[in-house]
Amino acid sequence: MTVQHDPSVYERIQAGEQFQELRRRYRSWAFPMTIAFLVWYLLYVVLSGFARGFMGTKLFGNINVALVFGVLQFVSTFLIAWAYSRHAAAKLDPIADELRDGTESRDEVGEGAK
Amino acid sequence: MSHETLSTILFLVFVALTLAITFWASRNTKSAADFYAGGRSFSGLQNGLAIGGDYMSAASFLGIAGIIALSGYDGFLYSIGFLVAWLVALLLVAELMRNSGKYTMADVLAFRMSPRPVRTAAGVSTIVVSIFYLLAQMVGAGALVGLLLGVHSQAGKIWTIIAVGLLMIIYVVFGGMKGTTWVQIVKAVMLMVGAALITLLVLGKFGFNLSGLLGDAATQSGKGDAFLNAGLKYGTAAQGTWGKIDLISLGLALVLGTAGLPHVLIRFYTVPTARDARKSVLWGIGIIGVFYLLTLVLGFGAAALVGSKTIAAADKAGNTAAPLLAQKVGQDIFGDVGGTVLLAVIAAVAFATILAVVAGLTLASSSSFAHDLYAHVFKRGAATERQEVVVARVAAFVIGAVAIALSIFAQSLNVAFLVSLAFAVAASGNLPAILYSLFWKRFNTAGAVSAIYGGLISAVVLVIFSPVVSGAPTAMFPDADFHLIPLSNPGIFSIPIGFLCGYLGTILSKEYNASKYAEIEVRSLTGLGAEQATGH
Numbered sequence: 020m021t022v023q024h025d026p027s028v029y030e031r032i033q034a035g036e037q038f039q040e041l042r043r044r045y046r047s048w049a050f051p052m053t054i055a056f057l058v059w060y061l062l063y064v065v066l067s068g069f070a071r072g073f074m075g076t077k078l079f080g081n082i083n084v085a086l087v088f089g090v091l092q093f094v095s096t097f098l099i100a101w102a103y104s105r106h107a108a109a110k111l112d113p114i115a116d117e118l119r120d121g122t123e124s125r126d127e128v129g130e131g132a133k
Numbered sequence: 134m135s136h137e138t139l140s141t142i143l144f145l146v147f148v149a150l151t152l153a154i155t156f157w158a159s160r161n162t163k164s165a166a167d168f169y170a171g172g173r174s175f176s177g178l179q180n181g182l183a184i185g186g187d188y189m190s191a192a193s194f195l196g197i198a199g200i201i202a203l204s205g206y207d208g209f210l211y212s213i214g215f216l217v218a219w220l221v222a223l224l225l226v227a228e229l230m231r232n233s234g235k236y237t238m239a240d241v242l243a244f245r246m247s248p249r250p251v252r253t254a255a256g257v258s259t260i261v262v263s264i265f266y267l268l269a270q271m272v273g274a275g276a277l278v279g280l281l282l283g284v285h286s287q288a289g290k291i292w293t294i295i296a297v298g299l300l301m302i303i304y305v306v307f308g309g310m311k312g313t314t315w316v317q318i319v320k321a322v323m324l325m326v327g328a329a330l331i332t333l334l335v336l337g338k339f340g341f342n343l344s345g346l347l348g349d350a351a352t353q354s355g356k357g358d359a360f361l362n363a364g365l366k367y368g369t370a371a372q373g374t375w376g377k378i379d380l381i382s383l384g385l386a387l388v389l390g391t392a393g394l395p396h397v398l399i400r401f402y403t404v405p406t407a408r409d410a411r412k413s414v415l416w417g418i419g420i421i422g423v424f425y426l427l428t429l430v431l432g433f434g435a436a437a438l439v440g441s442k443t444i445a446a447a448d449k450a451g452n453t454a455a456p457l458l459a460q461k462v463g464q465d466i467f468g469d470v471g472g473t474v475l476l477a478v479i480a481a482v483a484f485a486t487i488l489a490v491v492a493g494l495t496l497a498s499s500s501s502f503a504h505d506l507y508a509h510v511f512k513r514g515a516a517t518e519r520q521e522v523v524v525a526r527v528a529a530f531v532i533g534a535v536a537i538a539l540s541i542f543a544q545s546l547n548v549a550f551l552v553s554l555a556f557a558v559a560a561s562g563n564l565p566a567i568l569y570s571l572f573w574k575r576f577n578t579a580g581a582v583s584a585i586y587g588g589l590i591s592a593v594v595l596v597i598f599s600p601v602v603s604g605a606p607t608a609m610f611p612d613a614d615f616h617l618i619p620l621s622n623p624g625i626f627s628i629p630i631g632f633l634c635g636y637l638g639t640i641l642s643k644e645y646n647a648s649k650y651a652e653i654e655v656r657s658l659t660g661l662g663a664e665q666a667t668g669h
Contacts, residue, residue, distance in 0.1 A: 029661075068367075089206075096418065113572070
């Protein structure tokens with residue numbers, strides 16, 4: 020079941036300061052971070068292709084740079100996922116909740132189940 | 134008792150359990166939201182497990198362990214792409230999709246566009262990607278039964294493909310998303326427990342000394358230190374610079390493809406809120422990440438304990454590396470009976486893995502057929518919920534039957550490349566359309582249609598003229614040679630082509646709907662007006 024909102028409700032919210040702040044907080048975190056992890060990953064792939072001497076350097080025992088670099092990709096993936104969930108819970112969810120609940124409770128226009 | 138008998142018994146137990154789940158689910162599947170999205174009532178953890186169950190295919194379990202066992206480090210490269218890709222899904226796609234869509238990928242793409250052309254394009258792309266993926270899995274199942282159960286006859290392989298196909302049809306037709314999700318959850322738990330058990334035994338044999346394990350693997354492989362570095366399989370010295378570009382091209386398709394795979398995307402609709410979608414991807418990343426770290430140990434462990442020569446002799450692609458390793462550590466630690474039991478367990482887990490993945494693919498393609506092509510294109514939105522679900526069930530049956538037929542036809546061909554092709558198409562066509570839809574105000578119908586067809590067609594055409602289809606001993610048609618491009622992976626060209634087509638299509642068309650963009654933008658970020666869970 021879905022509540023249908025009048026289209027003007029969305030335009031009104033979109034123009035509002037609160038939504039613009041939500042949008043800014045989301046994009047200014049997610050977009051640069053996406054570029055960062057893609058560059059970090061591509062660096063790893065390019066080095067695996069073109070810098071095998073460096074990747075083969077042994078660090079301790081039989082553990083070489085390639086293995087450590089690969090494991091670091093796992094570590095960075097886990098950390099970025101964790102950081103995003105913290106960011107979203109602290110900075111995004113409260114505004115999203117306020118906008119949604121505020122609109123749903125005082126929304127008189129165009130209500131009705133689909 | 135032989136390991137073949139024991140495997141078969143364990144596998145039949147899994148089949149009986151999943152069929153029981155399916156019939157329970159069928160009694161709770163009434164509405165369209167139940168069939169397509171499991172009533173949107175799964176928890177974040179449940180859906181996270183199902184994401185793992187949907188994603189960790191036999192190709193990634195047996196395949197990656199096998200590549201590592203035979204070619205060393207290069208298998209690890211594969212798994213890293215598969216994992217990092219989930220960050221694209223987490224940061225840019227999962228929550229926004231959950232908030233703005235309903236049942237299929239096309240719901241988001243068609244949100245502010247002219248519905249018929251966009252849904253047609255998205256439906257075609259969904260079905261093509263799913264069938265590619267499905268074929269690779271089912272042909273793989275036919276080959277696996279020979280390796281794991283000792284069935285080497287042609288008829289045995291064909292019957293295996295038919296049995297796998299029939300089971301997946303039953304799961305989807307009767308269980309819908311609810312049944313399929315539970316099959317994937319059970320499989321994910323089995324796979325994680327099985328892989329973790331073998332990993333612990335392997336590490337235990339080396340006194341938890343990873344360096345010692347790697348040293349033995351390098352020695353036993355006969356390739357020395359090169360075994361612990363990239364370059365024995367992808368971008369080898371013999372392939373020169375093109376081989377290295379091919380490696381980067383593969384990496385791009387893996388990292389960008391996941392967030393455009395239809396069977397992955399529809400998983401986000403099975404939870405009540407966007408926040409649960411986020412939680413499920415977090416769980417998924419944890420499960421998938423740990424799993425790939427386990428396969429790293431399994432692959433190198435197999436090279437060290439079983440030896441690359443023995444593995445290559447059993448199967449050229451190394452698909453039996455993990456089962457052979459299970460048998461070896463079982464034997465060494467618990468004696469012959471232990472070896473038999475562990476081998477049987479891993480073989481049964483491998484079949485469970487295939488079933489769960491093919492069910493997810495069949496569901497994604499039949500949902501898209503019914504919801505996008507039938508309800509919105511043929512019936513122009515006038516179909517009832519009831520008609521849609523009936524059509525979805527019939528479509529699951531037909532798509533399953535087509536997949537069985539194609540797999541039988543393709544079973545003697547090398548079609549393993551179809552998995553990476555599915556990722557390339559998803560990255561080149563679907564991902565640009567999804568990202569533009571969610572983030573670009575100006576995006577329109579012409580842009581969405583151009584992105585999907587541009588990415589899809591360029592990826593497929595590039596692969597047809599690549600060495601994986603003809604002109605190489607390992608090609609799909611090894612005796613023909615019409616290859617024009619030295620690249621096996623089209624991503625490095627087709628992904629930019631997809632994004633560019635989407636851009637050009639958009640700016641060359643005047644269409645633009647500001648109020649619908651306001652709706653999708655506000656809805657995707659706040660969840661206002663998003664589909665609610667259905668209670669039972």
